[in-house]
Structures are given as C-alpha cells and as structure tokens.
Amino acid sequence: MKEIEWKKDYCTGFEIIDSAHEKLFSIMRRILKICDDSNFKKNEFVCKESIKYLRSYAEKHFSEEEGVMRKIGYPKYEHHKKLHDEFKNKTVDEFERKLINTDYSKEVTVEYIEFFYDWLMNHILVEDRQIKSGK
Secondary structure: OOOOOOOHHHOOOOHHHHHHHHHHHHHHHHHHHHHHOOOHHHHHHHHHHHHHHHHHHHHHHHHHHHHHHHHHOOOOHHHHHHHHHHHHHHHHHHHHHHHHHOOOOHHHHHHHHHHHHHHHHHHHHHHHHHHHHOO
C-alpha cells in the first residue's frame, strides 16, 4: 500500500484549501489503516462509511475551493471546476460502482484510495497551486 502523507509542498497558500487537503489525506490514511487490519471484514461497515465520508468531504471541499476561485477572480475557474466535476461525477462514480460490485473488497478499496490519492496529489501540485499565482 502507498504511504499517504501530507507535505508542506502541497500548500496553496489558502488556509481553507490547505486544511481541507490535509483532512482528505487523513481520511484516506484512516481507510488504508482499516484495509491493513488483519480483521478487515470486522471493520467493513466502518470502511464503507469512511468511503462515503471521503466523497462527501471532497465534494464539500471542491465547492469551497471553487468559491475561493470565484472570489479572487481566478481566470482558469471554468477549467478547474470542470476537472472537479469530471472527477466526482465520472471517475468516483465508476469506482464506487466497482466497489459495490465487489462488495467493497479489500483489494478494490485499496485500489480506489490509491487512485484517489494519486489524483488529488497531482491535482494539488498541478492545478491548485496555480490558484495562488492566478495563472
């Protein structure tokens, strides 16, 4: 399993965005910890609820981040919002169907969290950090 660690390099300079990113990393770490438990089946309900919470919190975060971009007149707002919408309405939906079809198997849960982490980390480093510079 991947090491999911928040780093200062991911900071955007906007407290509301950075604290939400850090919390998303924390939620993902918690889910992977559940998956790493030798008694995964015992914690299956907690895992399912944590995955639902991860999505819910990510959607709340995207909305807040979009609010920051609108407030500062970020010129790439439409492009950035489109990336959020595609991620939550296409990619996450597809993964959640896969999770449901495999009854939230440990393997697919780990795959989902690792994918979510990779997407988020890349999104932060490539897209979100540009918000501060306004480019």
